[in-house]
Amino acid sequence: MFWRRLFAQLAGVGGATVLRNIALPTRIPAAGLVILRDGTPGEPEVSLSPLTYHYDHEAVVEVIVQGEATQDTQFDAICVAIGVRLAANRTLGGLCDWMEGAAPDPTEIITEGGEPMKGAAVTITLTYSTTNPI
Numbered sequence: 001m002f003w004r005r006l007f008a009q010l011a012g013v014g015g016a017t018v019l020r021n022i023a024l025p026t027r028i029p030a031a032g033l034v035i036l037r038d039g040t041p042g043e044p045e046v047s048l049s050p051l052t053y054h055y056d057h058e059a060v061v062e063v064i065v066q067g068e069a070t071q072d073t074q075f076d077a078i079c080v081a082i083g084v085r086l087a088a089n090r091t092l093g094g095l096c097d098w099m100e101g102a103a104p105d106p107t108e109i110i111t112e113g114g115e116p117m118k119g120a121a122v123t124i125t126l127t128y129s130t131t132n133p134i
Contacts, residue, residue, distance in 0.1 A: 002095040002126065007036055009085050009092065010061065014078035028066035028117060032074050034082070035062040039124075044133065053133045057126045063104065064119040071118045079104050082122060096128035 003020070010018050016032035025033070039059035046053055061082060065074040083101060090099045104120035111117065 002092045002128075003036075003038060005092045005095055006059070006099075006124075006126075009089060010034060010036060010082065013085055014074070014081035016063075016065075016074075016078050024062075024064070026111075026114075028064050030067070032063065032065040032078050034078065035064070036060075037062065050131065052129050052131055054129045055127070057128065059124045059126060061101075061122045061124060062119060063122060064109070064117055066115050066117045068116055071116070075106065075118050075120070079120070079122070086124065092126075096126045098127045100125050100127075 007018070007020050012018065013034055014032065016034045017029040018034045018036065020036045021038060022035060024035070037060040039057060041055045041057040044053040044055045063075065063078050063082070065071045065078065067074075086099055086101050091097065092099060102123040102125070104122045106118060106120045109117040109119050
């Protein structure tokens, strides 16, 4: 599937550690953390001749930075770098028709006794068609 290609495309984005489908760790790497979540394909539109399933699959990229002094700068750099990486290869080498990221919605994450964190979920819509929904 296209997950490996998208994961590779995001690798090291903005200097951050990039992982896939993990629980949020208690400690965030100094350069930030990006977690790719596979998301859901949703209900496809179906064409019958030939039988084709058309998806707008929504994946999520979580961006998390920690450290009061530099978190805004790191956060901005990682989000900009994600946008640049997505724009550089919007079809994942032909695996999808189009890939588009939505604007991040930043939030402060407060943990008891820990440093403040800043995070956002960036929705990435992957548009593709397939003859086999599995």
